[in-house]
Amino acid sequence: MEQWLRTPLLLMRARYRSPRGSIQWGRAGGGLLERLHEQIRAVFPGYRLLDLREKLGGLRIYVEGPPGSGDRLRSLIALAEVEAERTCEFCGAPGRIRSRDDWPGGWRKSVCDSCHSDWSARRIMIVCGVVRNRG
Structure with missing residues (x-):
């Protein structure tokens, strides 16, 4: 097994x-x-x-x-x-399910308002369960 x-x-x-x-x-x-x-x-x-x-x-x-x-x-x-x-995937704060730039289609994640702006601007991402800054 x-x-x-x-x-x-x-x-x-x-x-x-x-x-x-x-x-x-x-x-x-x-x-x-x-x-x-x-x-x-x-x-x-x-x-x-x-x-x-x-x-x-x-x-x-x-x-x-x-x-x-x-x-x-x-x-x-x-x-x-x-x-x-209801939990931000990036920081653990209260969040909600949203798409990048709040575009009606596309990839959805549960994010807080603060992380949503960084995620939409592609400044943060998740790789193998670890939050990464993109510079």
Whole structure:
């Protein structure tokens, strides 16, 4: 069995790599994912993280737990996904889902007003879960 299947927290800390590869998500310190991991592990110690994706500016988290765990897992994950949509991906401040330059189409991220201007001007970006300044 691959390591990421046995230890979900290792996946969450490894610069947010999912079975499909790296996602461009940089929540400050990864605290949201670590809290979710601890909450799930407290109730279902043997759960498996199946996938972790960035989609439409939010996170999508897919896990597998023991029989009968579906409703409880879904409620924990739903709370984390809502929190992710309201947290700036760059600095961790309160934010909302926006596109670059507030253009109606295009790439969406959850950003605060301060980071939105830097992101729109392409001064900051996220690479393998780390926020980078572009000079």
